[in-house]
Amino acid sequence: ETGVTQTPRHLVMGMTNKKSLKCEQHLGHNAMYWYKQSAKKPLELMFVYNFKEQTENNSVPSRFSPECPNSSHLFLHLHTLQPEDSALYLCAVRAGGLEDTQYFGPGTRLTVL
């Protein structure tokens, strides 16, 4: 248990659907991240939020829309996705301090039909 939860754990959606992924942290840290993990590829950083402000958008298509309403919650809104967007989406929280370790949630496995 890392103190980072993600819902849903699995999601199947059509290309015309709109859905949202949710990340919640109970660690009290200020930096939150979305990563995408596709098969046979390294983790790709998508977005970074620091103190609820987006500080990084790693050239992510606009069909992915993040939202950070408070320091405990991070959302990823999805609309008109493509089959190649099927992947594991991981949320992480940065602990700060000397090590600055990132702790991950269990991920949402997304399948786009």
Next chain:
Amino acid sequence: AQKITQTQPGMFVQEKEAVTLDCTYDTSDQSYGLFWYKQPSSGEMIFLIYQGSYDEQNATEGRYSLNFQKARKSANLVISASQLGDSAMYFCAMRGRAGTASKLTFGTGTRLQVTL
């Protein structure tokens, strides 16, 4: 730019034996951190161990140790007394200087299979 290279796509080890997973890195930063994560088939990314670039001693966490050779830019993970539950993907990662919104760069991972 930072780069992590893991050259072993897959490794096998017998239960109770030790295994070394290789990781080399490239960075122009003077201060950086190196991490290892374990990812079981369930998908969660589990933090295992951290090594700071200025740490003179190799990091250890239980059965995990990090063989840090700065001049060679390598940060190999050593798992001692392997257990069946160690079967998973293992990722090496690094960040630059600790601070605001520091980012992790990941390698492609090594799949470890522990056999009886």
